[in-house]
Amino acid sequence: MAKDELSAGFTGSPSEPPTGVRKVAKTATEAVSREANAVVVGAADHPYTATGLALTVGALAFAIGFVVGRSSVDSGRRYWRWE
Helix, strand or coil: CCCCCCCCCCCCCCCCCCCCHHHHHHHHHHHHHHHHHHHHHHHHHCHHHHHHHHHHHHHHHHHHHHHHHHHCCCCCCCCCCCC
8 A cells, every 4th residue: 555656636737728818817827927037137147236126216205205204293283272
């Protein structure tokens, strides 16, 4: 019994190619994978440019967050009166 090959689940390939939503999802997954690979290769080829872009995007995100946070500060009205 220990020498028996144990197989579980589907181990073959589907008989029909994916259609509809499955085809679109597969195509989108392949496109995202290609683009992610291109970004990694580009960052490896140009590390200083990638670092500069990452810092610039981070600084812009921080500035936008700071401005939005400052605009939501209460303008002096108090909900509780302490006298």
